[in-house]
Amino acid sequence: MDSIQTPEAPTTPRLVGAPHPGPALDAERPEVVVRDARDTIRSSISHAWAERHLAPRLGVRVLVKLVSGTKLGLSWLAIRPLMETVGMTLIFGGLLQVSAPGPVPYFIFVLAGLTGWKLFERTVFYLTRSFDVYRKLMKGVVLPLLLIPVASAAFPIVEISVYLLVFAASIVVFYFIDGQVYLQINTLAVLSGFALILGSAVGVGLWTSVLNGKARDVRLTMRYVLQIWLFLTPVVYPLSALPGPYEWIAAVNPMTAPIELVKSGLLNVGDVRGDDLIVSICFAAVMLASGLWFYAHQARRSIDVLGEIEEGE
Amino acid sequence: MPSLRLRERFRRAGNSDDTDRAGAAQPGAADGMLASAPFPLDWERFADRRPRRLKRGKHFVGEPKLLHREARDVAESMGKVALVEKDAQGKWSYVWIQFVDAEVNEDEPCPRCDSHELLKLNNEVLRCPSCDSMLAFVPHPLEMPPRRRPGDPADAPLGESSPIDDPSAMTGDDRGDLAEIVSTRALRPDGTPAEAFSTDEALTLETIIRSYQPRLRVNTMISAHVGDQRVFVSREPHWSDLGKAGMHAIRVQFPARFLRNHTFRLKVAVKVDDGSGADPITLVRRGSKWIVLQPELPEDGAPPIGEPFVRPALEWSTESVDPEEVETDFVSIEDGSLM
Numbered sequence: 001m002d003s004i005q006t007p008e009a010p011t012t013p014r015l016v017g018a019p020h021p022g023p024a025l026d027a028e029r030p031e032v033v034v035r036d037a038r039d040t041i042r043s044s045i046s047h048a049w050a051e052r053h054l055a056p057r058l059g060v061r062v063l064v065k066l067v068s069g070t071k072l073g074l075s076w077l078a079i080r081p082l083m084e085t086v087g088m089t090l091i092f093g094g095l096l097q098v099s100a101p102g103p104v105p106y107f108i109f110v111l112a113g114l115t116g117w118k119l120f121e122r123t124v125f126y127l128t129r130s131f132d133v134y135r136k137l138m139k140g141v142v143l144p145l146l147l148i149p150v151a152s153a154a155f156p157i158v159e160i161s162v163y164l165l166v167f168a169a170s171i172v173v174f175y176f177i178d179g180q181v182y183l184q185i186n187t188l189a190v191l192s193g194f195a196l197i198l199g200s201a202v203g204v205g206l207w208t209s210v211l212n213g214k215a216r217d218v219r220l221t222m223r224y225v226l227q228i229w230l231f232l233t234p235v236v237y238p239l240s241a242l243p244g245p246y247e248w249i250a251a252v253n254p255m256t257a258p259i260e261l262v263k264s265g266l267l268n269v270g271d272v273r274g275d276d277l278i279v280s281i282c283f284a285a286v287m288l289a290s291g292l293w294f295y296a297h298q299a300r301r302s303i304d305v306l307g308e309i310e311e312g313e
Numbered sequence: 314m315p316s317l318r319l320r321e322r323f324r325r326a327g328n329s330d331d332t333d334r335a336g337a338a339q340p341g342a343a344d345g346m347l348a349s350a351p352f353p354l355d356w357e358r359f360a361d362r363r364p365r366r367l368k369r370g371k372h373f374v375g376e377p378k379l380l381h382r383e384a385r386d387v388a389e390s391m392g393k394v395a396l397v398e399k400d401a402q403g404k405w406s407y408v409w410i411q412f413v414d415a416e417v418n419e420d421e422p423c424p425r426c427d428s429h430e431l432l433k434l435n436n437e438v439l440r441c442p443s444c445d446s447m448l449a450f451v452p453h454p455l456e457m458p459p460r461r462r463p464g465d466p467a468d469a470p471l472g473e474s475s476p477i478d479d480p481s482a483m484t485g486d487d488r489g490d491l492a493e494i495v496s497t498r499a500l501r502p503d504g505t506p507a508e509a510f511s512t513d514e515a516l517t518l519e520t521i522i523r524s525y526q527p528r529l530r531v532n533t534m535i536s537a538h539v540g541d542q543r544v545f546v547s548r549e550p551h552w553s554d555l556g557k558a559g560m561h562a563i564r565v566q567f568p569a570r571f572l573r574n575h576t577f578r579l580k581v582a583v584k585v586d587d588g589s590g591a592d593p594i595t596l597v598r599r600g601s602k603w604i605v606l607q608p609e610l611p612e613d614g615a616p617p618i619g620e621p622f623v624r625p626a627l628e629w630s631t632e633s634v635d636p637e638e639v640e641t642d643f644v645s646i647e648d649g650s651l652m
Binding site for chain 1: 363364366396397398400402403405409410411413420421422429430431432433434435436437438439440447
């Protein structure tokens with residue numbers, strides 16, 4: 001062993017596809033440090049934009065998951081809004097005797113409100129679950145992380161389109177029943193309402209998706225939060241039906257104004273108040289900006305935590 | 314390699330740009346040229362490192378695992394590494410493929426620029442902030458505690474010359490239903506096992522594995538360590554088919570003057586793919602003792618240190634061997650002698 005000399009450069013690491021001269025054996029090799037990649041809002045958006053063609057491919061996964069294994073397939077897209085509206089109408093319109101303002105049938109009133117609310121609820125729900133749905137893919141290949149919530153929001157938009165179709169069909173049906181057209185469309189109000197709802201939902205969803213990646217309690221909690229939130233929002237009842245002592249709830253509820261905008265834009269029965277609108281715009285802006293920031297900085301870490309959860313299971 | 318031929322034929326047909334965003338040839342783009350080709354894909358497009366989703370029936374035919382292998386082979390031929398993720402959605406079958414620049418083993422620097430700072434994109438992929446390479450991350454194989462037979466001596470002290478064919482060496486993911494590493498040893502050019510070598514002579518490292526299923530494919534990586542430091546890694550450039558179940562010798566030949574004088578500890582990791590589409594398992598055997606590459610110095614002294622030399626590529630081979638000829642005192646798990 002005495003004859004062994006200190007090697008000057010014994011070998012080099014040879015890895016598939018990457019030959020290169022390595023460091024000398026006897027040199028002090030610094031420790032390899034692996035850090036989490038930190039994205040910025042700008043880099044996240046530019047990466048997602050560059051790969052935007054993947055969004056429909058990712059978005060369709062949710063639809064396939066929904067209808068896969070069902071006998072009725074895509075019919076569920078129409079059945080769900082119908083059943084929900086019928087259920088709400090029977091309980092609130094029939095049992096609790098809640099009535100819509102003016103001559104509008106309660107069924108149509110609820111359907112208009114639900115169209116707006118469902119866009120919020122489904123978007124938050126699918127964004128919260130997005131890491132669950134795309135986890136395997138996100139761990140297998142490098143996808144722009146911002147595409148995940150974007151793709152997750154695509155399916156709720158499809159759902160709401162179906163709600164609008166059901167709404168249109170209901171207008172036609174009630175025209176034949178009552179001989180009256182209840183539709184009084186105000187495109188600007190409808191689009192503004194939907195834009196506010198979508199902005200708020202994506203903002204909330206960006207937070208909950210990452211948090212749900214860290215702890216799945218978030219998903220379970222959000223289910224109840226959204227249920228309570230629905231009844232605090234004038235969806236199944238008109239804003240004017242809210243008793244005086246509880247009006248402050250509507251005033252601080254950022255969903256009040258956009259839902260009223262949608263109802264006003266579709267049926268001209270909404271009560272859009274300036275203060276409520278400011279609260280909603282501020283809420284959407286703050287949630288969207290802070291959600292983007294939080295998502296860009298924390299999303300990658302959530303993928304790891306999800307992996308640990310899966311392994312633990 | 315069929316994929317290379319396919320690629321070459323496709324390029325010659327002048328249709329390399331007639332692809333959609335998924336990188337597949339347009340139907341009929343190369344009629345007559347690709348009619349018999351199983352995967353008429355323009356793989357060159359994948360060199361841009363972007364992920365693509367391929368759909369069965371539109372972008373590829375047959376089982377996804379065949380495309381998986383194809384992608385892996387083509388990526389290797391392009392000096393890249395393929396990330397492949399199967400994605401079954403109801404009755405539709407998709408495969409996501411992304412080529413990255415290279416592999417990087419855990420605790421290793423960037424193989425492209427030697428940067429010691431890497432960024433983690435996900436559990437599988439790192440990015441080098443220095444040269445912007447995307448690197449497939451290869452973690453340390455799972456290793457089980459050493460299992461010894463009663464009476465086995467403890468590891469020899471570091472530096473002591475002893476055979477690397479240590480029957481008590483670890484095996485990692487010990488899936489006895491697929492394969493196991495039986496032994497590892499170093500051979501002189503005449504085939505005789507040895508413990509010490511001169512830097513001026515060639516040597517062959519031989520790993521004997523026993524496969525329990527036919528048609529397994531293996532890919533072997535050897536690494537040499539000095540102390541705690543890994544100083545050399547070499548991976549078999551292709552996957553080898555083992556054919557029928559039985560004993561197989563995987564050999565890698567080191568030409569003369571490939572290794573400098575030193576004492577190395579050897580570690581062998583064999584990836585085993587059973588073709589089921591499941592992730593390959595990794596068998597690990599770590600030489601718990603030391604192989605000595607001791608110079609037999611000529612009278613006029615050792616070759617000068619620091620003299621540059623070119624390392625030729627290593628030659629790998631795999632062949633079936635007669636179990637009777639395998640020199641080992643390894644006791645298989647079936648015998649129940651191992652704890």
